[in-house]
Every structure is written in C-alpha cells, then in structure tokens.
Amino acid sequence: MTLQTMLEALLLGIVEGLTEFIPVSSTGHLILIGGLLGFEGPPGHVFEVAIQLGAILAVCIVYLSRLKAVAAGLPRDPEARRFVGVVLLGFLPAAVVGVFAHGFIKTVLFSPYVVCTTLILGGLAIFLVERNLGPSRHHAVERFPYSLALMVGVFQCFAMIPGVSRSGATILGALVLGVDRKTAAEYSFFLAIPTMLGAVVYDLWKSRDLLVVDDFGLIAIGFLAAFFSAMLVVRSVLGFVGRYGFTPFGWYRIADGLVMLAILSL
Numbered sequence: 675m676t677l678q679t680m681l682e683a684l685l686l687g688i689v690e691g692l693t694e695f696i697p698v699s700s701t702g703h704l705i706l707i708g709g710l711l712g713f714e715g716p717p718g719h720v721f722e723v724a725i726q727l728g729a730i731l732a733v734c735i736v737y738l739s740r741l742k743a744v745a746a747g748l749p750r751d752p753e754a755r756r757f758v759g760v761v762l763l764g765f766l767p768a769a770v771v772g773v774f775a776h777g778f779i780k781t782v783l784f785s786p787y788v789v790c791t792t793l794i795l796g797g798l799a800i801f802l803v804e805r806n807l808g809p810s811r812h813h814a815v816e817r818f819p820y821s822l823a824l825m826v827g828v829f830q831c832f833a834m835i836p837g838v839s840r841s842g843a844t845i846l847g848a849l850v851l852g853v854d855r856k857t858a859a860e861y862s863f864f865l866a867i868p869t870m871l872g873a874v875v876y877d878l879w880k881s882r883d884l885l886v887v888d889d890f891g892l893i894a895i896g897f898l899a900a901f902f903s904a905m906l907v908v909r910s911v912l913g914f915v916g917r918y919g920f921t922p923f924g925w926y927r928i929a930d931g932l933v934m935l936a937i938l939s940l
Contacts, residue, residue, distance in 0.1 A: 675888040679714065682711050687725050687903070690722075691900040691902065691903025695859075696923055697800065699796070699836065699927075700839070701836045701840075705784060706786055706790075716885055723877040724874055724896070725893060725899075725900045726900065727871070729866070729900050730870050753816035756817065757816045760818040761864050765868040765872070767828050768827060769872055772834065789836050789934070790932075792836065792931075793837045796837065796842055797928035799924075800921065800924030804849075810854035812854070814857060822853070826844055829843045829846065829848075830844045844865055855916065855920070856916060863908065
C-alpha cells in the first residue's frame with residue numbers, strides 16, 4: 675500500500691460520500707475516476723462497494739433520533755411498523771435481482787462507456803420527470819402504501835446498471851408515483867441502509883478469499899472519507915432540493931457523461 679494508493683483511496687472515498695445520496699451515480703463516478711487514476715484496489719470492485727458503509731453510517735447518524743423512535747415504537751405504533759415494512763419491501767426487489775444477476779453486473783456492465791451512456795440518459799430522465807410532475811399525494815414515509823414501496827423497489831433495480839444511480843432511480847420512481855420531493859429523497863436515504871448494507875456484505879463474502887491485509891487498510895481510508903463527505907451531503911441535500919428541485923443534477927449528469935466520453939475517446 676503506497677502513499678499514492680492511499681491518496682487515491684481517500685479521493686475515491688470523498689467522491690463516494692459526495693455522490694451517493696444525490697442522483698448522479700456514485701458507482702459510476704468511482705468507475706470513471708478510478709479508471710482515470712489507474713487505482714489498483716481490492717479485486718472484484720470490492721473497494722467501491724465496501725466504502726459505501728461509510729455513507730450508510732452517515733445516514734444512520736443524521737437520522738439517529740428518528741430511527742431510534744421507530745425502533746422504540748415497533749411494539750405499539752402502527753406508523754413505526756409501516757416505516758420498517760415499506761423500507762424492507764422497497765429493498766426486496768433489488769435483493770432478489772442482485773443475487774441472481776451479481777456476476778453479470780460485475781463482469782459485463784462495469785464499463786466506463788456504460789457509465790457515460792447511462793449518466794446522459796439519466797439526466798434526460800430527470801428533465802422528463804421534473805417537467806411532467808403532477809400533484810404530490812404522499813408526504814410521509816410512515817404512511818406509504820405497501821404497493822408504492824414495492825414499485826419504488828422495482829425502480830431501484832435499474833440502479834444495478836452503473837451510472838443509473840441508486841438514489842436517482844428511487845427518487846425519480848417515487849416522484850412518478852406521487853411522492854413529494856423531500857419525502858422521496860428521505861425514502862431514498864432510508865432505503866439505502868438495507869440495500870447498501872446487503873450489497874457490501876454479499877460482495878465481501880464473495881471476495882473473502884481474494885482480500886489481503888492491505889485491502890482492509892485502503893477500505894478503511896475510503897470508509898472514513900465517505901463517512902465525512904456523506905454527512906455533509908445528507909445534512910444539506912434536502913434544503914437544496916426544496917429550493918432548486920432535481921433539474922441541476924440532470925444538467926450535471928449530461929455534462930459529466932459528455933466530458934467523460936470525450937476523454938475516453940482520446
């Protein structure tokens with residue numbers, strides 16, 4: 675583990691935290707930037723997945739009081755039980771598809787060209803959804819219909835294609851289904867906890883025989899960087915979305931995809 679590799683792991687951790695909870699695709703950015711840096715991390719893209727634990731921890735800390743209230747209310751509070759139910763139900767489709775498509779996703783779809791294409795298409799999708807947004811009908815995660823949670827979970831499956839963005843797929847899916855912007859973003863945060871945790875555990879288990887001591891050191895650096903940068907984003911993104919909507923992210927995705935395509939063609 676060289677100083678250069680440690681600095682690259684630090685940079686990638688910051689990128690992960692800054693991009694995980696906004697609709698621009700953290701995995702896509704890690705693939706593109708890691709490729710440009712020539713980053714040599716743990717095998718099988720384990721680094722990119724494992725440092726997401728830092729981002730998960732950031733969400734848990736920012737929403738700690740709410741999560742504690744839900745846990746305390748489970749025995750007697752119907753809204754607390756519904757909260758847990760809609761989060762787990764939203765996680766289910768991605769869990770099923772991920773188990774069966776894991777190998778194909780990692781070996782075929784983890785391509786810079788796939789990322790650039792989906793970044794651009796995702797930006798266009800944001801424009802389309804924002805410009806055709808109807809009145810909101812759902813304003814609290816604790817009151818989501820189970821059918822809505824399952825449909826958002828289906829949308830989340832598209833995020834297995836690098837560059838689509840897990841938060842982008844879930845937020846846009848929720849908006850299409852009548853959820854207001856703030857609640858759509860919050861549900862995406864909460865849905866990230868079981869989804870990302872499941873992905874990390876599964877990837878680490880699949881690659882357990884390939885990891886060495888230095889790999890865990892790089893993962894720890896990326897984890898801490900992702901944690902602190904994600905804390906910044908989670909605390910500020912709802913205010914930004916409330917003021918500007920998601921359209922700025924659409925412009926960013928398209929510009930980023932076009933620039934990276936130009937760089938790759940050199």
